[in-house]
Amino acid sequence: MFTGIVEILGSIIDIAPLDSSESGGQGFSITVGNAAEILTDCHLGDSIAINGTCLTVTQFDASSFKVGVAPETLRKTNLGSLKVGDAVNLERAMNAHTRFGGHMVQGHVDTTVSILSRTDDGNAITFVFQVPEEYKELMNYIVPKGFICLDGTSLTVIDVDDVKRTFSIMMIAYTQTRVVMPTKALGDQVNVEVDMMGKYASKGVEAMIKRFLDGEEGEGMVAKVLDRVLAKRASTTN
Template structure:
């Protein structure tokens, strides 16, 4: 589990192919340097979020660590487009003593979104992103003033357009110097993880409605709620 508060920017120093033939394809081993600040308490098998993607440390030294990126991760994230020299957002998995400044982030990227607009607003930058058509259901979990995680950065949604499948965020000057997004251009891909609490809430409501429609035990609770709504509406007419 992570908080979406990027600790440092690391730098990709090596990318090597890995064979994942048993799982249906090939992946990569990525070595990330300039990371000494977060490796003092590192152990093999630890989780580190790289651009918001939870990855497992397979090797490390004083200032570098290595992770493996499987085919499914390459399909869902922007890690496959990384090149040697690229900067990446890094965050260690949270511990019991971490100050919780962001929001609950799993490091399980839902998909990538495209930057469709970037506009300076004083010392801040407003970015607008577009969700791919095939992932349009993710818009259900993106709400104004809600949380969203972009390349591992916890941010607040400003506006949402469900028809255009777009949403916007504003990045203050302090954040701009500490994350990779300001270095990206229009059309570039950004990893997105929608708020997990929205997913859980949606799943719970769907299950409750399904039990009601199927005539199962959930019917009593849902019926009471519906009866109260109808009674309230009737009393105001």
């Protein structure tokens, strides 16, 4: 679990599409450098979020660490497009003594969204993002003034347009110097994780409504509503 408060910016120092080393496991691996600040208490198997993606440390030294990236993760995130030298947002998994400055972030990226526009507003920047058509159901969990996690950064949603599948956030000057998003161009992909509390609430309500409608109580309620509608129409006709 994470808070969405980026600790430091690391940099990619190696990418191995088929890492045959013991720590690579014959899969895709990424090695991140300039990370000494968050490795003082690191252990093998620890979770570190790279651009908001929860990954497992398979090897580390004083200033760098390696993670393996599963095929599903490559499909859902922007990690596969990273290049050596790219900066990445880093956050260690939260501990019991962490101040909860962001929101509950799992590090389980839903998909990537594209940067549609960026507009300076005083010393802040307003970014507008578009959700892909095939993931339009995610708009159900994006609400004005709600939480959203973008490349591992906890941010507040400003506006939402469900028809255009867009939403916006505003980034203050302090955050701009401590995360990767201001360095990205229009059209670039950003990892998005919608608020998981919205997902749980939605699934719970859907399940409750389904049980209600499938049960005798639900059938009775539907019958009553139909009776009222028919009675109202009959009285209007007469």
